[in-house]
Amino acid sequence: MKLFNIRGGIHPDYRKGQTSEKAIVAMPLPALLYIPLQQHIGAPAEALVAEGDLVRKGQMIARGQGTISAPQHAPTSGRVVAVAEIASPHPSGLPQKTIIIEPDGKDEWADLPEPIADPFALDAQAIGERVAASGIVGMGGAAFPSAVKLNLGTQKKLDTLLLNGAECEPYLTCDDRLMREHADEIVDGARIMAHALGTPRIVIAIEDNKPQAIEIMRKAASPFANVTVAGVPVQYPMGSERHLVQAITGLETPARKLTADLGVVVHNVATARAVHHAVRFGRPLIARVVTVSGGAISEPKNVETPIGTRISDLVEFCGGFAVRPERLINGGPMMGQPLPSLDVPMIKGTSGILALTAEETNDNPASPCIRCGTCVTICPCGLIPVEMAAFIRKDKLEEAAKLGVMDCVSCGSCSWVCPSHIPLVHYFNYAKGMLNAKDRELRKNDRVKSLVEARTIRLEKAAEAKKAALAAKKPAAPAAEAAPTPPTSEEKATA
Amino acid sequence: MTTTVSGPFTHAANNVQKTMFTVLLAMTPATVFNLYLFGWPAIMLFTVTVGSCVLIEAGCLALVNKPVIPTLGDYSAVLTGWLLALSLPPWAPWWIGVIGAVFAIAMAKHSFGGLGQNVFNPAMVGRTVLLISFPVAMTAWVVPHPLFSAGAPGFADALAITFGGQIPDAMTSASVLGHIKTELSRHIPVTQSLEGIPALWDMALGYRAGSMGETSAILILAGGLFMMARRVISWHIPLSVMAGLFAISAIFNVIDPARFAPAAVHLFSGATFLGAFFIATDYVTSPVSKKGQLIFGIGCGLLIWLIRTFAGYPEGVAFAVLLMNGLTPIIDRYTRPRVFGRDRKGEPLPLGKEKS
Numbered sequence: 001m002k003l004f005n006i007r008g009g010i011h012p013d014y015r016k017g018q019t020s021e022k023a024i025v026a027m028p029l030p031a032l033l034y035i036p037l038q039q040h041i042g043a044p045a046e047a048l049v050a051e052g053d054l055v056r057k058g059q060m061i062a063r064g065q066g067t068i069s070a071p072q073h074a075p076t077s078g079r080v081v082a083v084a085e086i087a088s089p090h091p092s093g094l095p096q097k098t099i100i101i102e103p104d105g106k107d108e109w110a111d112l113p114e115p116i117a118d119p120f121a122l123d124a125q126a127i128g129e130r131v132a133a134s135g136i137v138g139m140g141g142a143a144f145p146s147a148v149k150l151n152l153g154t155q156k157k158l159d160t161l162l163l164n165g166a167e168c169e170p171y172l173t174c175d176d177r178l179m180r181e182h183a184d185e186i187v188d189g190a191r192i193m194a195h196a197l198g199t200p201r202i203v204i205a206i207e208d209n210k211p212q213a214i215e216i217m218r219k220a221a222s223p224f225a226n227v228t229v230a231g232v233p234v235q236y237p238m239g240s241e242r243h244l245v246q247a248i249t250g251l252e253t254p255a256r257k258l259t260a261d262l263g264v265v266v267h268n269v270a271t272a273r274a275v276h277h278a279v280r281f282g283r284p285l286i287a288r289v290v291t292v293s294g295g296a297i298s299e300p301k302n303v304e305t306p307i308g309t310r311i312s313d314l315v316e317f318c319g320g321f322a323v324r325p326e327r328l329i330n331g332g333p334m335m336g337q338p339l340p341s342l343d344v345p346m347i348k349g350t351s352g353i354l355a356l357t358a359e360e361t362n363d364n365p366a367s368p369c370i371r372c373g374t375c376v377t378i379c380p381c382g383l384i385p386v387e388m389a390a391f392i393r394k395d396k397l398e399e400a401a402k403l404g405v406m407d408c409v410s411c412g413s414c415s416w417v418c419p420s421h422i423p424l425v426h427y428f429n430y431a432k433g434m435l436n437a438k439d440r441e442l443r444k445n446d447r448v449k450s451l452v453e454a455r456t457i458r459l460e461k462a463a464e465a466k467k468a469a470l471a472a473k474k475p476a477a478p479a480a481e482a483a484p485t486p487p488t489s490e491e492k493a494t495a
Numbered sequence: 496m497t498t499t500v501s502g503p504f505t506h507a508a509n510n511v512q513k514t515m516f517t518v519l520l521a522m523t524p525a526t527v528f529n530l531y532l533f534g535w536p537a538i539m540l541f542t543v544t545v546g547s548c549v550l551i552e553a554g555c556l557a558l559v560n561k562p563v564i565p566t567l568g569d570y571s572a573v574l575t576g577w578l579l580a581l582s583l584p585p586w587a588p589w590w591i592g593v594i595g596a597v598f599a600i601a602m603a604k605h606s607f608g609g610l611g612q613n614v615f616n617p618a619m620v621g622r623t624v625l626l627i628s629f630p631v632a633m634t635a636w637v638v639p640h641p642l643f644s645a646g647a648p649g650f651a652d653a654l655a656i657t658f659g660g661q662i663p664d665a666m667t668s669a670s671v672l673g674h675i676k677t678e679l680s681r682h683i684p685v686t687q688s689l690e691g692i693p694a695l696w697d698m699a700l701g702y703r704a705g706s707m708g709e710t711s712a713i714l715i716l717a718g719g720l721f722m723m724a725r726r727v728i729s730w731h732i733p734l735s736v737m738a739g740l741f742a743i744s745a746i747f748n749v750i751d752p753a754r755f756a757p758a759a760v761h762l763f764s765g766a767t768f769l770g771a772f773f774i775a776t777d778y779v780t781s782p783v784s785k786k787g788q789l790i791f792g793i794g795c796g797l798l799i800w801l802i803r804t805f806a807g808y809p810e811g812v813a814f815a816v817l818l819m820n821g822l823t824p825i826i827d828r829y830t831r832p833r834v835f836g837r838d839r840k841g842e843p844l845p846l847g848k849e850k851s
Contacts, residue, residue: 007835012505091500170505242835254844255836261846333505362506367569368611370511373783382832386783404834404841412503419509426501
């Protein structure tokens with residue numbers, strides 16, 4: 001298969017060997033499970049259970065609210081101990097509403113939706129509904145509700161489902177293991193998704209540092225003419241959606257557009273497997289494979305973990321810490337987030353839990369920039385980190401925006417390579433946050449202004465109508481009662 | 496635990512100190528060879544120059560309340576001093592090194608804000624100030640007198656040369672470029688004056704008169720290749736400097752060999768190699784993008800030739816690099832890469848445009 005070059009990129013020390021040859025093991029049920037209502041991008045789910053309720057495995061315990069949302073399901077049977085505010089696995093560690101379940105050890109399944117024997121006879125909507133009802137979100141880490149992405153076929157002309165098995169983050173091997181051990185399920189899930197999307201072609205992209213996965217996936221895909229497995233070069237951030245699309249199709253997604261505008265939809269391999277389970281067996285997303293690794297972990301493993309397992313339980317299952325970790329990370333070391341503590345649950349988007357030693361993080365205080373230009377050479381987005389950071393340091397955010405800071409994907413390549421150890425991504429994330437807030441404020445002001453103007457016009461019109469009616473009333477009988485229009489809810493809100 | 500909130504939480508093994516150290520390591524063979532070639536006076540001047548740069552750096556850091564010892568540990572002052580020393584006539588008096596260090600470190604570097612902030616290459620600012628202010632001392636070249644060879648100055652003689660300012664007249668010699676220039680001014684064509692210069696092979700090896708560190712093209716090339724192998728520099732600047740100089744000198748040499756020196760003489764004489772590999776490649780004062788670096792390098796090459804050929808001084812590497820340093824911000828501005836998903840103007844790409 002012809003591949004295309006992507007710009008820049010780095011070759012970090014991948015350190016996947018700690019777990020790449022370790023088969024997936026199932027995590028025994030912990031004493032308590034913590035299911036946050038928001039594990040995805042979009043609106044949080046709404047709890048359907050209360051303290052004391054008995055739930056069974058796979059039962060929906062919170063339902064999605066609105067179009068971009070996802071429901072939550074009980075990972076096992078047991079009793080709801082509480083629905084309470086618990087620290088979430090977000091760097092802030094802020095509490096969010098969480099359903100706490102005490103497993104009863106029976107692991108009894110609820111009445112699941114009927115398995116669909118022939119999904120290819122169904123229309124896209126039915127598959128989308130099943131995926132939505134199963135609480136499936138993007139399992140590569142972004143956790144965007146998958147059903148929303150599966151419905152793209154109704155709005156856009158699509159030709160390719162690109163299954164992302166690149167797994168370009170160092171340490172992580174959960175997708176690698178999944179592809180090696182459950183290749184058929186992934187391929188089946190991908191075919192169901194392609195059917196829903198209406199894409200004739202499926203490409204499964206896997207970085208060349210996973211030769212066994214490539215071989216096994218090729219074998220699993222061989223019966224299907226429309227499924228291709230592509231080995232892609234080992235080049236971080238190959239797994240970035242837009243870059244992977246460019247590597248496979250040669251198409252460059254325009255700024256502010258989606259890859260779907262080019263006819264390509266990208267899903268993670270683990271998501272495909274979850275779709276397979278949801279459609280073929282009616283099983284919702286209640287567990288996922290997590291790579292627990294890093295130099296500070298005693299026994300690094302790939303663990304099939306019930307959603308809601310606390311990180312501390314997971315770490316304990318992996319033998320606890322061998323040495324005191326310098327960093328605890330949720331996800332990969334390049335784009336993952338720091339864990340606020342061990343007392344937070346793992347969620348649907350948790351691909352890895354890493355405990356890194358000081359030697360592994362190689363963190364150093366920042367020194368002055370020597371303008372070596374390496375960040376410019378390796379930026380996969382064609383940005384100039386050195387200049388953007390200089391502007392942001394002086395708080396000239398508009399200047400940084402002109403240079404394209406909003407197009408930064410925070411892949412971390414520049415920070416990784418910087419000889420002065422300048423936390424460039426941190427600067428850019430700060431700028432993006434501030435610029436987004438400013439933009440929201442601006443749009444809010446515009447909205448308020450246009451509402452006020454509309455109200456003035458409406459009131460004037462009403463007054464005129466009243467006057468006209470009054471004038472008409474004098475010579476003749478009251479013809480029309482010109483009542484002022486009642487204020488709309490928006491008006492009330494702004495008043 | 497450290498407090499940075501954004502990733503990445505792993506880092507390449509490189510740092511500023513290692514980078515600078517690699518450059519120093521790369522300069523060592525050429526430096527050691529030239530110190531051997533020019534003997535004790537060169538060793539003394541080298542020590543004085545590097546020492547002054549480090550002391551002045553320490554003073555400047557203390558003056559602006561920056562940490563002194565950790566910052567000295569980045570080796571940048573050592574590197575500047577080293578480069579400055581390499582660009583001086585090997586038997587120049589001690590105060591040449593000290594004054595050069597003042598201008599390089601205090602004026603060119605710290606008055607702009609220290610490491611990473613200077614517009615102009617500090618070592619070249621030091622050398623240029625010296626050349627303009629003390630043209631006699633700065634053009635007193637000597638033919639190589641290898642250490643312990645017959646006629647080489649001993650330790651005591653060296654003290655007299657470096658600290659007494661007495662270069663025996665019999666030992667001075669013109670540099671190749673100086674020789675050609677002087678002869679031209681006496682209306683002796685290049686074709687004829689070339690007969691008086693060392694063989695090209697001797698020039699490439701380094702057995703010729705010249706600055707303390709510039710004479711051995713081969714050892715400098717070896718250092719440059721070492722830096723490339725260690726990925727401290729890329730080929731862009733060195734190759735474009737050489738290519739620019741070679742192209743223009745070759746063209747004019749074909750047009751009028753009596754007036755214009757051959758390309759090979761330009762490449763192997765003066766500070767061409769030292770400039771291309773160690774001076775023009777200075778991170779701080781050269782463009783950040785590869786495209787910008789090519790423009791910068793070609794500009795340096797052309798300017799070196801222009802200055803050598805038409806200006807008052809026989810050598811032009813320092814001037815050429817400084818002029819291009821001044822253009823670096825503009826080059827950077829016009830050689831920004833294209834942002835992913837956008838055209839050169841920064842507008843989103845139209846849908847359906849293919850890019851490989």
